[in-house]
Amino acid sequence: MTPTPTRREVSDLAIDVRLACMRISRRVRFESSSEIAPHRFGVLAKIEDGLHTATALAESERVSAPSMSRTIKALAEDGLVTRTPDPDDGRNVILELTPEGAAMLRRVRRRRDAWMTTRVAALSAEEQHVLRRAADILARVAAE
């Protein structure tokens, strides 16, 4: 059986999990392509994910409205997103990925995953099983 951890063990575990996650994120970021800045990539992903207005994106990414406005402008100038006025509400601007924007998302994701996949493949089947379970637990924690 798994013994109940002490308070101190729980605290240490939390610290170690946080550190491990931050380090993995950092490595993935460094080892990935730099053809697009992280915050721009994040916005493209959110648009693909169903957020189609500047206000929604600003809230989701926790930046100010002017800042998001600027980022969107740059993405539009690079041909990665389109801005079309909302026919139902003239104040809104509807954002959509262009084919180039969608391709960019796929490309960057593929490169990120390549680094991680190589590392995971080198682990034992048992270690991979641990990570499989941990990924599900962490995803649940992060989504709370």
Added chain:
Amino acid sequence: MTPTPTRREVSDLAIDVRLACMRISRRVRFESSSEIAPHRFGVLAKIEDGLHTATALAESERVSAPSMSRTIKALAEDGLVTRTPDPDDGRNVILELTPEGAAMLRRVRRRRDAWMTTRVAALSAEEQHVLRRAADILARVAAE
């Protein structure tokens, strides 16, 4: 026994682990204090960790020497680090944490950890055991 995963399962696992880590990192960052910028915090931590020159810090944090020089200057002006000329080599400047710098590290870490500890404490003992093992595996992967 743990069955050997297929190639596709390994790839999916890598993607899920990466995503989980990035989401946890993101949540921890958002839920933490913003009394110090992340890159400044990182430099303080590296100094505490034994890196005491601008060049070593710049390499470690993967920023340019002038950029690190600037960050260090700001940290010194805020009273978080001291800069003393190296008696053995006049080109070097030895960096040390001030008591205020060390206190800042402790304070920010405590707040970061508070968020994560609460979440980890809410998990079952068995789930905590999975995370314990996963944290060790991921730390090893990130350190490669």
Added chain:
DNA sequence: TATTGTTATACTCTATAACTATA
């Protein structure tokens, strides 16, 4: 009057290039 989005302006972090001081 409230909401959506933009422009104006300023601050921070970053990089490359050029410089100083030491070895």
Added chain:
DNA sequence: TATAGTTATAGAGTATAACAATA
């Protein structure tokens, strides 16, 4: 000549404040 560090300058991202357009 090489190394450690700084200053000069410019570019990108961010924020607050002020503004325009629509509801």
